[in-house]
Amino acid sequence: MQTLTRLCLKFVQSCLPNALLLAIVLSVVVFLLGMVIEGQSAHVMLNGWGDGFSNLYQFAMQMSLILLTGFIIAKTPIVARMIDKLASITNSPGQAAGIIAVVSMVTFYINWGFGMIVGAFLAREMGRRVQGLHFPLAVAAAYSGEIIRGTTASIPLLMASEGNFMEDVVGVVPITETLYAWWNIALSVALLFLLYFVFSRIKPETNEIKQYQGEPLNNRVEKVDTRGMPWAEKLEHYRLPNLILALLPIGYLAINFHQLGFTLNLNLVILIFLAIGLVLQPSPASLGAAVKEGILACRGIIIQFPLYAGIAGMVKVSGLADSMSAWFVEIATVHTFPIITFISAGIVNIFIPSGGGQWAIQGPIMLEAAQRLGADIPQTIMAFTWGDAWTNQMQPFWALPLLGVAGLSARDIMGYCVMWTLICGAAIMATFVVLSML
Incomplete structure (x- = not known):
């Protein structure tokens, strides 16, 4: 474990550029690959980049709001107290890293935005309290919980929806056969234990340890003397305005869930987080301070979401994703197809780190091939879903919000994340090998 960790750290520290520079490098690489391998002209590649650049504007705003509303909740006194209690469980650096990883995975399972923020804040607080806990390791443990595919996993939810774009090929695939299949639940639980085992046993050298030096989470509501203030300024320090505003999202959510049932999408998750944040924040002044931070x-x-949207545009217009998927399909058999799907999804995910966008490009190819081979459709869907999650572990794109809260760069944590990528990838592939023999 220690040898593998050191090798990954050395590789990342020597070779990995920062997250923005990596996006620039990937843009150039895809541009050249489209011209050299697919024979596309520079004009076609430029059009693909430009047309794709704006495709994630809405998604980037949604992700920013999920992060921001999650931040608002995490900065409330009640959540700060919860994190405070979790941070006081142990004084052992190994156990602390393991606890951060487990809490992160559980909260990621509930919701991506909430997991990202709770994990980051718990890493900060553990890093401040536990002597000998290497802060980059704590943040890597928090991010590695992102491997889990939980209640809002977009691909299986899409395939379970009537009218999905592949319904005429494979029909509607219920989540009881994908996300909540017995083997997928068993894999999720196994990854939880494996994650704790891995991160609780990493022991950096004493001279390498960097303790977190930031401020503790504030779980106290400071009393503000409002005497002599104009009435409008006084209102900034009372809870009532927050509660009045909270009635709007709460009312809308109640009507929506009554009419459509309890279905979730990103917009509804943002409204849920906003409503919770408004109720828990003690005043508009504290809300504004949390928003500012x-x-x-x-x-x-x-800045980086649009850059990756441009990369995805080039991958799509050049035919790179189609060619790569077709090559994997050619070498697959009925038994190896889920593993091939997993690897294919993981590789393409490096260039298109958006599960939904990647599925729209690769999904039809993989499902039609699964039909021709007679491969298991639900396993193919989940193999793709896990492949998308797998290389997220070493792709700084999804770590950006957590790194922003932690105040670290991708280079600080990616050595540990690459090590976890290798381990969890082996575990997931082993699962599909076993399933192919059943």
């Missing part, structure tokens, strides 16, 4: 954590999303 949280916006800094969104800065990586704002």
